Amino acid sequence: MERLEIETLEYLDLIVNREQFSQKYVRIKTRLYYKQQKFNLLREESEGFAKTITELNQNFSITKLTSEQLYDHLMALIGYFDIDPNRMLDLVIEAFEYHLEYTKLYVDLLNLLHFDQITLCQLIGFKFQQYQVKVFFFF
Numbered sequence: 001m002e003r004l005e006i007e008t009l010e011y012l013d014l015i016v017n018r019e020q021f022s023q024k025y026v027r028i029k030t031r032l033y034y035k036q037q038k039f040n041l042l043r044e045e046s047e048g049f050a051k052t053i054t055e056l057n058q059n060f061s062i063t064k065l066t067s068e069q070l071y072d073h074l075m076a077l078i079g080y081f082d083i084d085p086n087r088m089l090d091l092v093i094e095a096f097e098y099h100l101e102y103t104k105l106y107v108d109l110l111n112l113l114h115f116d117q118i119t120l121c122q123l124i125g126f127k128f129q130q131y132q133v134k135v136f137f138f139f
Contacts, residue, residue, distance in 0.1 A: 048081025052088060056095035060102050067108035074109075089115055090123060 006018055015021040055073050058065070078088055092113065096106040110120070 048077055048083045049087075049091070051081070052077050052083065052091055053095070056091060057099070060099075060105055065105075067105050067112060070105070070109055071112040074113075085113075086119075086123075089113060089120075093123065093127065 004012075004014075006015070006022060009015045009021070010018050052074065055070065055077070074088060074092075077083060078085060092106065092109060096103075096110075099106070
């Protein structure tokens with residue numbers, strides 16, 4: 001039915017009213033076109049997160065990987081596995097926290113990711129706030 005012309009559908013008595021069908025067709029197409037895609041764990045693949053974490057936590061002194069090469073790998077993972085870029089940024093910051101010996105690489109990588117400073121500061125502030133809550137409940 002979606003491939004035939006409206007006149008043909010009406011002639012074959014597959015639709016009752018041409019105007020109602022046209023309105024419904026336009027509504028459905030508009031809803032599908034303008035519907036915001038939400039990134040969620042049901043759509044994103046866990047294999048992509050695993051590969052991202054592996055890329056970010058490797059021994060860079062052995063692999064001699066540059067920040068540009070790492071950026072290219074991460075962009076490929078975002079595209080292939082449909083990963084939310086904000087989650088990718090969170091993973092980069094977490095890897096940076098654990099591997100301060102590669103500070104230059106991670107700072108260069110964060111510059112390549114082109115996130116505005118406000119987003120970056122909010123994310124880091126949120127992480128610190130969560131750590132404060134965890135420490136508070138720990139004692």
